[in-house]
Amino acid sequence: MGWLRLRLGRLLDEERKADGLSSTGEAGGRMKARLLAAQIKRMKLSFSVALSFFSAVQFAPSVVGLPSANDHTWIAPGPDDQRSPCPGLNTLANHGYLPHNGQNFTIKDVMDAAQEAFNVHWDAILVAAKFGLLTRNDLGSEEYMSLGPLLIHALIEHDASISRQDVGDGTGDALHFNETLFSVLANSNPGVDYYNATSAGAVQYARLQDSKENNPYLLNTQREFVLRTRESGLYLSIFGDPLTGVAPKEFVNIFFREERLPIEEGWSKPTTLINSSTLMPIEKIIKRAANWSATSVCEPVVLTPGAVVNLGNATIPGIGVAADEA
Template identity: 35%
Template sequence: MKLSISIICSLGITTVLAQHNLSWTPPGPDDVRGPCPMLNTLANHGILPHSGYNISQEITIKALSSAVNFTSNLAEFLFAFALTTNPEQNATVFNLHQLGTHDILEHDASLSRSDKFFNTSDAFNKDVFAETTSYWPGDVIDLQKAATSRHARALTSVGKNPSFTFSELARGFAHGEVAALPLVFGDRVAGTAPKDLVVSFFENERLPVDLGWKTPALAIGNLDLCEMTQRVINASGATLEQAQEILPCIDFDA
């Protein structure tokens, strides 16, 4: 099994946030943010540069491993995709607002952002997120609810956005986003996440430590993310052919 999609999150969170005095500050007028809630969150906490500028591979690995227990291999993989959004030749860093370049990593049918056709896709959109959460009744988000919200947002965008695009990379990325929720915020075995933690994270771009969240005790690697993404796709009722198109990282013949 190989990973060929990009995804845009308790080893050290207490230590990391203690070093920052549990600090959290919103972006200032000279700071930049992008369409990825997790990277924005880590910048708001100062785990990534608060400015949102000059994020290197070393900084990315340290931030993702310490804050959300991503393995270095997964963090390196994500950094490599993020780096492609920097238009400078031979770039070694990226800036958060560069992630908003349409149809590279940023994509239509976001769970929490409007399509770029209508407005900037960098900022949280309460109306878009209200649609997403309408498919999350109760206190727990399971894989069926996650898959339903993912599909519903795509249908809404298809119906409203005359420039709608959803590349192979975007499909994999979009499904991986909801797959990350149980891995980062909940129970990877059950495939569930507490709704209050997830909603607080999206709405505030802040790690929900005040609600009892802790960094996952088990590391999150390429295979973990890929397998959870497959579970999300399975919950959506996709056919084998559709699943292969959405998630090329899965070797279905293995």
């Protein structure tokens, strides 16, 4: 700030000098006065700009790393930002369609974000979004949810995921992306540069077989199958053609691996609204190719964190105990 004071002092000295020359009444003096006046005008403008810049920097709020209200540039999550097992929700947070810290948003926020970013209608995701309210049992749980608690097993997180480990005995990492598991999808549909509903179903089948062999705590009921199929239909529709379910591999891979919208690579939001009606024919093909059958009779239903029904006498890591034992 000291240099601004020096600049102001010089400006005042020059103004006094110009006033003295102008008062002499001589032609040469008046000419010099006009030249000085022009110089002073430029100095005033420079001083004004500098002062405005300094004020803006000095008093601007510190928002480094946070997207502005209208800026959906991808920003990686920081150490204090929450993320979930769902790459779609994580992507919405990374682009600022949901709070970047991943905390305290509503079902309506999810619906609005999905339509704005993906052109996905609320009817395609509303039921799944409602499960988020079961991750809390405090007063705010009737309205708000956050990404981190969605890790609770058997809500939206499920076994035989395309990109996450099964919880298994409680040591499985169902939160973070797993490249080894994702390679099943990445290597599918060889010989072409796209995924489709048939390849998506084949990936579901392969991932489920792996879980059957390696996870003695596997949950595989109709509920999990419906969730997996809807997820597959969505990634094909959002990053490909919502009417055919054909999606470029590059776009899908970036979405899963980076939890980023592949805008730089040429993707744009589908112009066709994605809803239950557009997803239905794609999901029929996925289901046929998945050749699914249940290995669990009745899925556990999470009521609140740690309280579950339909669990019987079993204890499944990551869920808790039966509601009547809680």
